Amino acid sequence: MSRNETPEGARWLLLIHQLPAKPAYARVKIWRRLKGLGAVTVKNSVYALPSNAETREDFAWLVKEIAELDGEAFVCEAALVDGISDTEVQALFDSARDEDYAGISAAAREIAGAGATQADLATQVARLRKQLDEIVAIDFFGADGREPAEGLVSGLEAGLHKEGDAVTTTETKAASDPLKGRTWVTRQGVQIDRIASAWLIRRFIDPAARFKFVPGTGYAAQPGELRFDMFEGEFTHRGDRCTFEVLLADAKLDDPALAAIGEIIHDIDLKDGKYGREEAAGIRSLVAGIASSSPDDEQRLERGAVLLDDLYRSFAGKGSK
Structure with missing residues (x-):
């Protein structure tokens, strides 16, 4: 499975920020927010997202949150010229999502071998599907790990409905x-x-x-x-x-x-x-x-x-x- 190619002349949003040393939870909070947005680190305290209307809004809200934590932040739109290429930045996103998908795949295999009751299995699979959907939403370039993870979760979902397989769907x-x-x-x-x-x-x-x-x-x-x-x-x-x-x-x-x-x-x-x-x-x-x-x-x-x-x-x- 190949990755989608980065369009030539790609533009990126770069969030550059600084947070005070205290309170310590501020750094953790902003890190979790960046992770949830799918942003990747291109340099210390510099995070990137592909440039579009949705990501601009995401970063705009984050700048506001950082300011409320007594930090400083600004966002710029950039075209990469030298030092790091569009392909290398895309690889950062793909690597991050592949790591996320690997976690989903590992969890799916663990669930499949755990021998849980039907009710517990349904709860676990629903939670895993929600986690997978959240990762897919920030998989901007179609990382390789998506197909295997999707297959494993879909397989678990199919197993939940085996008793109803006599009905032709x-x-x-x-x-x-x-x-x-x-x-x-x-x-x-x-x-x-x-x-x-x-x-x-x-x-x-x-x-x-x-x-x-x-x-x-x-x-x-x-x-x-x-x-x-x-x-x-x-x-x-x-x-x-x-x-x-x-x-x-x-x-x-x-x-x-x-x-x-x-x-x-x-x-x-x-x-x-x-x-x-x-x-x-x-x-x-x-x-x-x-x-x-x-x-x-x-x-x-x-x-x-x-x-x-x-x-x-x-x-x-x-x-x-």
């Missing part, structure tokens, strides 16, 4: 519909899971599949479209499974060679070492090379398909292991 009806002749939509800047999922779709699910690449958030599917490996997609991370694994299960593709490839994709994409596939490092490097040398998503899919065709033939020829 809109979702299960959609899953049973034909998957042929569709337009398959995914996020721009395809990487390992999306490249492999697109290969699986065209090779084994929908030979006439057409692919469409859109921004990571805010896209509403059109009639005849199916979204994969993207937030709220029909086929995306579920529980601790990557999108490739979800597609394998939903399309009922019982093929040992595809299962082996799914394990490799899982280990690369989720980075949890679940299957310990020794091929993962090499495939990761090859796909990284494809991505770095092919900025066009269609080209990445074409080159990735050649790699995956060879990998599939290799596994099919020796029985998946």
